[in-house]
Structures are given as structure tokens and as C-alpha cells.
Amino acid sequence: MIPGPIEFDPAVMRAMGAPTTSHVAPSFIESFGRSLEMMREVWMAPSGQPFIIAGTGTLAMDIAGANLTEPGDKVLVVSTGYFGERYADLLKRYGAEVTVLKAETGGIVSLEAIEIELKKGTYKLLTFTHVDTSTAVLVDPKPIGELGKKYGVLTILDGVCSVAGERIIQEEWGIDIALTASQKAIGVPPGLALLVVSKRAMETWRNRKTPVANYYADWGNWLPIMEAYEQRKPSYFGTPAVNLVAALEVSLGLILKEGMENRFNRHERTGRAFRAAIAAMGLGMVPLKEEYAANTLTAPRYPAGVEPAAFLKAMSSTDVIVAGGLLPEIKNEYFRVGHMGQVNRSDIVSTVCAVEVSLAACGHRCGPGAAISALMESY
């Protein structure tokens, strides 16, 4: 129940373990081509350009940043945790002049504050973290996409902990890049960076005055490959991670079979129910308001008197694995529970029981059955 790598479907794992084909085998070209096509459906970006590249979620951030940034470009980073800070660091590497609008811990940056900056007319790019895995804070992408369109600023949605879990309608919302990694709500073991890029962002890249500063990330290397595979033609720049792409085809198929609206609703229901159970145990959360709380993971705060080490030790004798805190300034004040992908109600019930028992072992007791009752009422 950590926020990635999540547990993967047996069919996905079978694709992982199946004999590796050539990267130009007809069956693999079909897998790759289908995966690109299905990404457009999952991202809801019918005219977007998908990229599937071997690497981590940070590589996906790097690809977006390096291709759209030229020295001297002004970038606005809307930061709601650890990964916003990372994006600011990364963009500076490419010569961007970065302004960070940093939310208070557990809070979000107001749209007014964002608009005040964009109104200055100097920004080329804005980045925001849809769900920051370090804080479980959820940001509403829709009005940010609208502000981006209004002021002619490109918007990058870091969706590592959101794509295929939280609601995203990339094209309708005017988001220029939505990026993620394979091991979260996409449901594939770690090793793939995934992005869908708008026509406007591709155009901005085509009109660059300087070469992309990062060789591996350069769309100039990868775009012909993505176009070739989608046209079911063999092509080569770097050898694709064959088994991961085969697994991606399976997982995207499962996601589309569930249906995006069903999937978003299921994640909302799961998140709401889990938060209700956590609240019934008397625990607070890192997100300051229910409306900022992500549905892909929850970041409960330890109640007074519970020592993190003792709690995590107690948890380790249950069947449920959770993650510790990640944001340096509050690292020892909270823990994190992922509930994305194929997590079902029985997983959530087990998790709530494990947390309840572990808290009790640390001296924090809640009313008998209160958490499970709260969970069931909201599910």
C-alpha cells in the first residue's frame, strides 16, 4: 500500500515475464503502437503526442523541462511539496529563471497568486504537481490550464502520482504536458517515463533557438521513433524496454476496459472512504482541507504520543506495507498510504485494520469498529 510501485495485475506481470522479442518484431511494433494510441485515450488528449521512454518519473519531468526550456526563459513553479522543489532545481539546470510559488505545508497556492504572476506577461512555462507524493496534496488542474491559455503560458502537469487515478481531461483543460511514470496508477512496474504533449508545446519545441541541452531527453531523437511505431513501422534510436512496453499495453487495456470515468470515480470513492476511516481513528492529515486531499494516496499525521519508529515497527508485523514521511520539514510527523490502481475494498479494509492495530500497539486507541464503520459508510 505504498504510493508506488503499487501491486500490479497478474496479466501485467505475465507480460513482464514473457520471452523478450526483438524491438522491431511485428508483434512488438503493434504493442508499442497500440500503447501510444491508448495513452491518448487515458490522458484524454486526442491530438496530443505521446512519448514512451525508458527511465523514471524524474526523467519524464526532465524531458518536459529540457525540451521546453531555453536559457533565460521565465518559469513559474507552483510547489505543493518535495516534487515542486525538484522541478525548480531541474529547470534551473537548463538556464530557466525560476519563480517558485510555494504553498504552506499541506496547502495549495491560490489561483489569485498564480494569476498575479502570469499577468506580468513574462512567463513561458508553468509547472505544477497534480498530486505531490510527499504531501498527498491535490491541485485542481482545470483552472490552471485555463490561466495558461488566457496568458499564453505553457502548462506542465506533473502527474506521476495522478495520471490514470485522478481525473485529467488534458486537452479540454488546456494542459500542455501531462507526464507520469509507469509504477503508479498506470499499473506497470517501474522503468518507463510517459508523457503526452500538446500541439502547442510541440510547436514551441520546434521553434527553439538553441539545441535541447539534454541529449537523451531531446524530442528530436524520439519523435521520429514514436511516429514510426504508431504507423506500425520499425525504427530505432534507443532499444525500447520491450517487456515494460508489452506490460504497458496490457495495463492500458485494463484501464480503458474499466473506463476513465469509472476509474476516476472509483479512486475518489476509495480516497474518501480511507480518509473517513483515518479521521474516525482521530488522525489528522497533511493536506489542510478535504478538498486538497488526493485520492491516489493519503498522508495521515501521527496522533500525539505515537512514535513513528514504533508505529512503523508495529506495521511491519502486519500484512500491510505503508511508506514513511518524505517531506524533510515534517518527515517524522506523518506516514503515507497509496491506494491507486487496482486496490480494492478488501485491501482498504485490511489496511485500516493494520493501522488501527499498530496505533493501538503504540498506545493510541480508537472506539471499537469506529474506523471500519466510517470506511463502510463512505465506500
Added chain:
Amino acid sequence: MIPGPIEFDPAVMRAMGAPTTSHVAPSFIESFGRSLEMMREVWMAPSGQPFIIAGTGTLAMDIAGANLTEPGDKVLVVSTGYFGERYADLLKRYGAEVTVLKAETGGIVSLEAIEIELKKGTYKLLTFTHVDTSTAVLVDPKPIGELGKKYGVLTILDGVCSVAGERIIQEEWGIDIALTASQKAIGVPPGLALLVVSKRAMETWRNRKTPVANYYADWGNWLPIMEAYEQRKPSYFGTPAVNLVAALEVSLGLILKEGMENRFNRHERTGRAFRAAIAAMGLGMVPLKEEYAANTLTAPRYPAGVEPAAFLKAMSSTDVIVAGGLLPEIKNEYFRVGHMGQVNRSDIVSTVCAVEVSLAACGHRCGPGAAISALMESY
């Protein structure tokens, strides 16, 4: 029988398909730590710093290039094919002043020509391709390592098509970086960039005057992670490709169980025998001399009158898959056969038969049994 992805051991594929653990699970920390330790043994670099990073072989080239190059640095690229040219392009991206010593097609660059350049005393870095996958040309790394030491120039061995197949004694030979990808002689599905870096090269990186221009590639992000996992401590920068690393642990174990010397000898024997069979069929090779011929793959030239498309079509009705030409200037004059990793004699016999039958279908006949006899005599 393509030069990567090769066929992988069933035990490696079981690790690929096993349930994905957390990247900080004790069992995974042990897998990662053991893999780093075993890389030093496979590379024969007892004091080298290993890196395991999600990405392709080109990312491994990029990591080496980006970390060691600062704007204005002079770099000598010794090119024996497509991948030498790629390295020159890549290094220019980081502001290097690149001089390319380009071998004639199928030839190598003489040590004299390399020494004339290094003697100028202006170079910081030299790169060479141990085996260029586009030409099957093998370069002897030992004297290049010695020249590097003599003139104080760092040496990068692009070993994508050689590490764990061709003989490399990295530290003794004074090679500063030996890099590869997982899907070739290392025997793991594609998706990992692997490097071992000398103390001298790490020191050069530590003394940089400018930040590494590529964020994802920056050793500043990855070195603490590699050190932590080797000390069996959890750490995080990007989520490691858990299943690929688990598979790497299995494959490195199999490689060390065979023994490096046995493995090098087996690859030499296989390469020699396959080339003998190819010669007995009346086919030339892209490498101009036997001593330049790689043992991990062979690049036979089509005999007069055999059309590439017709040959590859005939091959496609056999059980053996080979690869077409890759070097643009001679793309239609040759094909490529990989014989690295766990390829055994029976695979080679099948391949020789398939090539013989396919050539016959294109009107090129050789003496009955000649190729197999030549193969068996050399094996």
C-alpha cells in the same frame, strides 16, 4: 540471434515476472546492493563506482558524456561506426570541442593516429566503441587505456555490445568508464543503463567548475543512492526499475558462476566458429580483418547477386531471426547476427543452416556441408 535484445535465461525471466516489491523493501535493497558489488567483478574494476540507472544504452553514453564534459573541453572520439558518430553528436551537446578519428568502414583507427592526437596535450577525454553494433568491428581497449594513462586523458569505453562478452579488465587496463545496456551480453531485458567509473573519473567530476548540464544524468543525484544501496540502506532519488534490477542480480550471478575467463573464451570460440562458417559459405564480412572481428556479433556481407530483401524474407520462414544492416552508407550490403550471452552451439548450428538455406533460396549455393564442417572444426 539479433545483437540485442538477446534471449534471456528462464531464471532471469522469472525475476522479471515476479511480484514487484517496494524499492526500499529489505529484499530489494539486498538485490540492488549485490548487483552493484557483482558489477565490479564482471567489469573487473575492484575500486570502480558502479551505477545502475533506468534507461537505455544511449542513456549510459549520455551519463558518461554529460558528467565528464564541460563547455570547451576537447574530446577525441575514435569512431568505428554508427555509435562513434552518435557519441560525437552527444558530446557536442555538452559544449565539447570534438575531434573524430573515423576509421574506414570495417577498419579501426591506428594507435599511432590516436597517439598523434593525444600528444598534443589538449584532450580531456577520449571515447571509443569496443564493439560497434553497426559494423561488428572490435577495438582493442588495452593499448587505448595505456595511451589514456600516458597522456592523462580519461578514456570511455562504449561497451554496449561487449561488456560481459568481450574480454575487459577495466581497472588493470586503465579504462575510466566502461558502460553498457542490460539487453546485450549482460543478459537482462532492455531498460537499464549500467556504468562502472574509475576513481580518477569520479574525481574529475567532483572538480567540475560548471554544473552537469543534464539533470537526470547527474551523478550528484545518483551517487548517494548507489552508496546507500551498497551499504544496504534505503534511499531515494528516482524509483529504481525494481524487476529489471532483480533480473540483473540473477544474470550477474549466472555470469560470475560461469567465470569471466570462461565466458570470454566461450564468446571467442563462438565468434571464431561462426565466422569460419560464414567464410565457408563464401561470404565476406564488414570488418576488414579477422583481428578486428567482434565475438559478440558478426556482420556478414551479402554475396554478389543476393538481394537483401529476398534474403531477409527467406530467413523469416526459418526459426532464426537476424538483423539487417545499420550503418547508413552500406545498409543494404550486409546483415548482422548476434551470438552473445547464453547462445550455445546448437543455436549457432541452427543459424548457420538457416543462413545457408536462405542464401540458396536467393541463388547462392555453397558446397554441401561446407559451412557446418567449418563451424565444427573451429568450435
